[in-house]
Amino acid sequence: LGQDRSSNFGAASSDDSSSDSSSAAELEVLFAPAGGGWSLQGCWVLLQALWGARGTHIGVLLLLLLQVPALFITLSLLLRALALAAANLTVNEWLNKERYLYLQHEVAGYCNRFDRGPAHNCWEFWMGPIEVDWWAVWRQGEEVSLQVTAKLVEFGC
Secondary structure, three states, rough: HHHHHHHHHHHHHHHHHEEHHHHHHHHHHOOOOOOOOOOHHHHHHHHHHHHHHHHHOOHHHHHHHHHHHHHHHHHHHHHHHHHHOOOOOHHHHOOOOOOHHHHHHHHHHHEEOOOOOOOHHHHHHOOOOOOHHHHHHHHHHHHHHHHHHHHHHHHOO
């Protein structure tokens, strides 16, 4: 009888190790699906794993339920910050672009005269400011916006 228990225990532990390896294989499907996107099979495996964790690993389940929405919020803030860095704008300027006269043009409406292209803006954002005569940049932006305005008037827009 004692021998049966130990053999059953050994069998249970070998089943657990195979279960762990199959769980690892299922997680591989989640993180490296074919086609580069989330597969339906991967989502189904995730739902099964979450449902299976409800009794034994409730802390992990609660952590996932809290962190998944936080991940989407954080990613949206990161993407917005990167887009604004590429446009050479602050969040305040972006939210209040109607209020700031230096971001307005008489004909075209919104016009960021300090935008020098995404590559240059990102370089300046990450590598530090370059000594710039901002009045010259303003005048250059005015010249470009006047050329655009002249073309718009020429085409009757």
